[in-house]
Amino acid sequence: MSYSIYHNLLIKASQKAVFDAVSQPKHLDNWWTLKSSGKPELNTEYNLNFTDDYNWFCKVSKIENNQSFYLKMTKSDEDWKPTSFGFDLETKNDETLVKFSHINWQEDNHHFKHSSFCWAMLLNGLKNYLEKGIIIPFEERN
Template sequence: MAAIEHIQYVNATPAQVYDALTSERGLAEVWTDDLTVQAVQGAVNEFRFGEAGLVRVKITEWLPRSRLAWRCLDSDPQWIGTQISFDLEAREGKTAVVLRHEGWREVTEFYRWCNYNWAMFLYSLKSYCEEGVGLPFQRRRF
Protein backbone atom coordinates (compact mmCIF):
# COMPACT_ATOMS: atom_id res chain seq x y z
CA MET A 1 0.00 0.00 0.00
CA ALA A 2 1.15 3.51 -0.80
CA ALA A 3 1.26 6.46 1.60
CA ILE A 4 1.66 10.20 1.38
CA GLU A 5 3.82 11.77 4.06
CA HIS A 6 4.83 15.40 4.63
CA ILE A 7 6.33 17.51 7.43
CA GLN A 8 5.81 21.21 8.10
CA TYR A 9 7.28 23.42 10.82
CA VAL A 10 4.87 25.98 12.26
CA ASN A 11 5.77 28.95 14.45
CA ALA A 12 2.99 28.20 16.93
CA THR A 13 2.42 25.94 19.92
CA PRO A 14 1.11 22.38 19.50
CA ALA A 15 -2.11 23.55 21.21
CA GLN A 16 -2.62 26.30 18.62
CA VAL A 17 -1.95 23.92 15.72
CA TYR A 18 -4.24 21.27 17.21
CA ASP A 19 -7.00 23.86 17.54
CA ALA A 20 -6.58 24.80 13.87
CA LEU A 21 -6.92 21.11 12.89
CA THR A 22 -9.98 20.44 15.03
CA SER A 23 -12.07 23.62 15.18
CA GLU A 24 -14.60 24.72 12.60
CA ARG A 25 -12.95 28.15 12.40
CA GLY A 26 -9.49 26.67 11.84
CA LEU A 27 -10.49 24.04 9.29
CA ALA A 28 -12.55 26.62 7.40
CA GLU A 29 -9.41 28.74 6.96
CA VAL A 30 -7.07 25.82 6.31
CA TRP A 31 -9.04 23.40 4.09
CA THR A 32 -12.56 24.44 3.02
CA ASP A 33 -15.10 26.90 4.37
CA ASP A 34 -17.99 24.57 3.47
CA LEU A 35 -17.86 22.10 6.33
CA THR A 36 -19.67 20.46 9.21
CA VAL A 37 -17.32 19.73 12.09
CA GLN A 38 -17.64 18.35 15.61
CA ALA A 39 -14.47 18.43 17.70
CA VAL A 40 -14.75 15.07 19.47
CA GLN A 41 -13.41 11.57 18.95
CA GLY A 42 -15.85 9.41 17.00
CA ALA A 43 -17.50 12.35 15.22
CA VAL A 44 -18.06 12.17 11.48
CA ASN A 45 -17.01 15.45 9.87
CA GLU A 46 -17.86 16.63 6.37
CA PHE A 47 -15.77 18.80 4.08
CA ARG A 48 -17.33 20.01 0.83
CA PHE A 49 -15.36 21.18 -2.21
CA GLY A 50 -18.03 22.37 -4.63
CA GLU A 51 -18.19 20.27 -7.77
CA ALA A 52 -14.93 18.59 -6.72
CA GLY A 53 -16.94 16.63 -4.16
CA LEU A 54 -17.38 15.69 -0.55
CA VAL A 55 -15.01 14.21 2.02
CA ARG A 56 -16.52 12.50 5.09
CA VAL A 57 -14.10 11.39 7.78
CA LYS A 58 -14.51 9.81 11.20
CA ILE A 59 -12.20 10.99 13.98
CA THR A 60 -10.49 7.80 15.14
CA GLU A 61 -7.79 9.29 17.37
CA TRP A 62 -7.99 12.43 19.47
CA LEU A 63 -4.93 13.18 21.58
CA PRO A 64 -4.95 16.93 22.29
CA ARG A 65 -1.78 18.76 21.31
CA SER A 66 -0.15 15.60 19.90
CA ARG A 67 -2.18 13.45 17.48
CA LEU A 68 -5.35 13.54 15.38
CA ALA A 69 -6.42 10.76 13.01
CA TRP A 70 -9.29 10.36 10.57
CA ARG A 71 -10.66 7.40 8.62
CA CYS A 72 -12.22 8.31 5.29
CA LEU A 73 -15.81 7.09 4.97
CA ASP A 74 -16.88 8.85 1.78
CA SER A 75 -15.03 10.65 -0.98
CA ASP A 76 -13.36 9.65 -4.20
CA PRO A 77 -13.30 5.82 -4.23
CA GLN A 78 -9.49 5.91 -3.92
CA TRP A 79 -9.83 7.67 -0.54
CA ILE A 80 -12.49 5.45 1.04
CA GLY A 81 -10.93 3.40 3.84
CA THR A 82 -7.69 5.39 3.91
CA GLN A 83 -6.38 6.97 7.09
CA ILE A 84 -5.19 10.56 7.51
CA SER A 85 -3.18 11.52 10.58
CA PHE A 86 -1.49 14.57 12.02
CA ASP A 87 1.29 14.12 14.59
CA LEU A 88 2.46 17.23 16.43
CA GLU A 89 5.71 17.70 18.33
CA ALA A 90 7.15 20.82 19.95
CA ARG A 91 10.67 21.50 18.64
CA GLU A 92 12.73 24.56 19.57
CA GLY A 93 9.78 26.93 19.83
CA LYS A 94 7.98 25.55 16.78
CA THR A 95 5.61 22.68 16.12
CA ALA A 96 6.61 19.93 13.73
CA VAL A 97 3.49 18.63 11.96
CA VAL A 98 3.76 15.23 10.27
CA LEU A 99 0.85 14.52 7.95
CA ARG A 100 0.34 10.97 6.73
CA HIS A 101 -2.32 9.73 4.30
CA GLU A 102 -2.03 5.95 4.39
CA GLY A 103 -3.80 3.00 2.85
CA TRP A 104 -3.74 3.95 -0.82
CA ARG A 105 -4.13 0.80 -2.91
CA GLU A 106 -1.86 2.13 -5.66
CA VAL A 107 -0.02 5.18 -6.92
CA THR A 108 -2.25 6.84 -9.50
CA GLU A 109 -2.55 10.26 -11.09
CA PHE A 110 -5.11 11.15 -8.40
CA TYR A 111 -2.68 10.01 -5.67
CA ARG A 112 -0.04 12.34 -7.09
CA TRP A 113 -2.52 15.24 -7.29
CA CYS A 114 -3.55 14.63 -3.67
CA ASN A 115 0.11 14.49 -2.62
CA TYR A 116 0.56 18.01 -3.98
CA ASN A 117 -2.66 19.22 -2.35
CA TRP A 118 -1.69 17.84 1.08
CA ALA A 119 1.47 19.96 0.83
CA MET A 120 -0.75 22.95 0.06
CA PHE A 121 -2.90 22.03 3.09
CA LEU A 122 0.19 22.22 5.31
CA TYR A 123 1.18 25.54 3.76
CA SER A 124 -2.33 26.83 4.52
CA LEU A 125 -2.11 25.49 8.10
CA LYS A 126 1.22 27.27 8.63
CA SER A 127 -0.14 30.51 7.18
CA TYR A 128 -3.27 30.36 9.34
CA CYS A 129 -1.39 29.57 12.57
CA GLU A 130 1.29 32.20 11.99
CA GLU A 131 -0.63 35.00 10.23
CA GLY A 132 -4.31 34.32 10.96
CA VAL A 133 -5.19 33.73 7.29
CA GLY A 134 -5.09 30.38 5.53
CA LEU A 135 -5.63 29.38 1.93
CA PRO A 136 -8.76 27.22 1.83
CA PHE A 137 -10.15 25.57 -1.28
CA GLN A 138 -12.44 28.52 -2.06
CA ARG A 139 -9.50 30.95 -2.30
CA ARG A 140 -7.11 28.69 -4.20
CA ARG A 141 -6.51 28.79 -7.92
CA PHE A 142 -6.45 25.40 -9.66
Protein backbone atom coordinates in the same frame (compact mmCIF):
# COMPACT_ATOMS: atom_id res chain seq x y z
CA MET B 1 0.20 -3.17 -1.29
CA SER B 2 -0.83 0.31 -0.22
CA TYR B 3 0.75 3.72 -0.67
CA SER B 4 1.16 6.62 1.72
CA ILE B 5 1.80 10.36 1.70
CA TYR B 6 4.04 11.88 4.38
CA HIS B 7 4.91 15.53 4.99
CA ASN B 8 6.73 17.09 7.96
CA LEU B 9 6.84 20.82 8.61
CA LEU B 10 7.61 23.25 11.40
CA ILE B 11 5.05 25.90 12.34
CA LYS B 12 5.81 28.84 14.63
CA ALA B 13 2.75 28.29 16.82
CA SER B 14 1.88 26.33 19.94
CA GLN B 15 0.84 22.69 19.74
CA LYS B 16 -2.62 23.72 20.95
CA ALA B 17 -2.97 26.31 18.17
CA VAL B 18 -1.94 23.75 15.53
CA PHE B 19 -4.19 21.08 17.04
CA ASP B 20 -7.15 23.46 16.99
CA ALA B 21 -6.39 24.45 13.37
CA VAL B 22 -6.41 20.82 12.17
CA SER B 23 -9.36 19.61 14.29
CA GLN B 24 -11.89 22.44 14.58
CA PRO B 25 -14.20 23.19 11.64
CA LYS B 26 -14.01 26.97 12.13
CA HIS B 27 -10.26 26.69 11.45
CA LEU B 28 -10.40 23.97 8.77
CA ASP B 29 -12.58 26.28 6.69
CA ASN B 30 -9.80 28.90 6.76
CA TRP B 31 -7.12 26.73 5.14
CA TRP B 32 -8.72 23.58 3.69
CA THR B 33 -12.47 23.03 3.34
CA LEU B 34 -15.22 25.25 1.97
CA LYS B 35 -17.34 24.33 4.99
CA SER B 36 -16.99 21.57 7.53
CA SER B 37 -18.58 20.27 10.68
CA GLY B 38 -17.68 17.85 13.44
CA LYS B 39 -16.25 17.73 16.95
CA PRO B 40 -12.75 16.56 17.87
CA GLU B 41 -13.95 13.50 19.80
CA LEU B 42 -13.23 9.82 19.09
CA ASN B 43 -15.65 8.24 16.55
CA THR B 44 -17.37 11.57 15.83
CA GLU B 45 -18.38 12.13 12.21
CA TYR B 46 -16.94 15.06 10.27
CA ASN B 47 -18.42 16.50 7.10
CA LEU B 48 -15.78 17.90 4.77
CA ASN B 49 -17.50 19.92 2.08
CA PHE B 50 -15.51 21.27 -0.86
CA THR B 51 -18.35 21.58 -3.41
CA ASP B 52 -21.67 19.84 -4.02
CA ASP B 53 -19.74 17.17 -5.94
CA TYR B 54 -17.15 16.79 -3.18
CA ASN B 55 -19.21 16.53 0.00
CA TRP B 56 -17.25 13.95 1.98
CA PHE B 57 -17.55 12.31 5.39
CA CYS B 58 -15.08 10.74 7.80
CA LYS B 59 -14.79 9.71 11.44
CA VAL B 60 -12.25 10.60 14.10
CA SER B 61 -10.17 7.43 14.39
CA LYS B 62 -7.51 8.68 16.82
CA ILE B 63 -7.29 11.72 19.05
CA GLU B 64 -4.89 12.77 21.79
CA ASN B 65 -5.58 16.32 22.91
CA ASN B 66 -3.03 18.75 21.42
CA GLN B 67 -0.91 15.82 20.18
CA SER B 68 -2.64 13.69 17.52
CA PHE B 69 -5.70 13.94 15.31
CA TYR B 70 -6.68 11.34 12.67
CA LEU B 71 -9.67 10.92 10.38
CA LYS B 72 -10.81 7.78 8.52
CA MET B 73 -12.75 8.43 5.33
CA THR B 74 -16.27 6.95 5.20
CA LYS B 75 -17.82 8.69 2.15
CA SER B 76 -15.66 10.14 -0.59
CA ASP B 77 -14.45 9.32 -4.05
CA GLU B 78 -13.16 5.77 -4.53
CA ASP B 79 -9.45 6.61 -4.26
CA TRP B 80 -9.85 8.38 -0.90
CA LYS B 81 -12.41 5.97 0.60
CA PRO B 82 -9.99 3.38 2.08
CA THR B 83 -7.64 6.09 3.38
CA SER B 84 -6.98 7.75 6.72
CA PHE B 85 -5.04 10.92 7.35
CA GLY B 86 -3.79 12.69 10.39
CA PHE B 87 -1.44 14.91 12.27
CA ASP B 88 1.06 14.13 15.03
CA LEU B 89 2.41 17.18 16.84
CA GLU B 90 5.60 17.75 18.84
CA THR B 91 7.07 20.89 20.36
CA LYS B 92 10.53 21.77 19.00
CA ASN B 93 11.92 24.83 20.78
CA ASP B 94 9.29 27.54 20.10
CA GLU B 95 7.76 25.74 17.11
CA THR B 96 5.50 22.77 16.52
CA LEU B 97 6.69 19.91 14.35
CA VAL B 98 3.74 18.67 12.31
CA LYS B 99 4.05 15.08 11.09
CA PHE B 100 1.32 14.58 8.51
CA SER B 101 0.37 11.24 6.98
CA HIS B 102 -2.30 10.09 4.54
CA ILE B 103 -2.20 6.30 4.37
CA ASN B 104 -3.84 3.28 2.68
CA TRP B 105 -4.02 4.55 -0.88
CA GLN B 106 -4.70 1.49 -3.02
CA GLU B 107 -3.02 2.75 -6.20
CA ASP B 108 0.04 4.79 -7.07
CA ASN B 109 -2.03 6.67 -9.64
CA HIS B 110 -2.44 10.26 -10.79
CA HIS B 111 -4.92 11.06 -7.99
CA PHE B 112 -2.49 9.80 -5.32
CA LYS B 113 0.34 11.91 -6.72
CA HIS B 114 -1.89 14.97 -7.22
CA SER B 115 -3.22 14.63 -3.66
CA SER B 116 0.35 14.55 -2.32
CA PHE B 117 1.06 17.82 -4.14
CA CYS B 118 -2.22 19.35 -2.91
CA TRP B 119 -1.48 18.35 0.69
CA ALA B 120 1.93 20.03 0.47
CA MET B 121 0.28 23.22 -0.78
CA LEU B 122 -2.51 23.04 1.82
CA LEU B 123 -0.05 22.40 4.67
CA ASN B 124 1.87 25.47 3.55
CA GLY B 125 -1.47 27.30 3.73
CA LEU B 126 -1.94 25.97 7.28
CA LYS B 127 1.52 27.29 8.18
CA ASN B 128 0.78 30.73 6.71
CA TYR B 129 -2.63 30.78 8.41
CA LEU B 130 -1.12 30.11 11.85
CA GLU B 131 2.06 32.17 11.49
CA LYS B 132 0.78 35.15 9.51
CA GLY B 133 -3.02 35.04 9.80
CA ILE B 134 -3.36 34.55 6.03
CA ILE B 135 -6.64 33.06 4.87
CA ILE B 136 -6.61 32.11 1.19
CA PRO B 137 -10.13 32.25 -0.27
CA PHE B 138 -11.43 28.74 -0.97
CA GLU B 139 -11.64 29.36 -4.72
CA GLU B 140 -7.89 30.11 -4.80
CA ARG B 141 -6.75 26.97 -2.95
CA ASN B 142 -5.28 24.17 -5.07
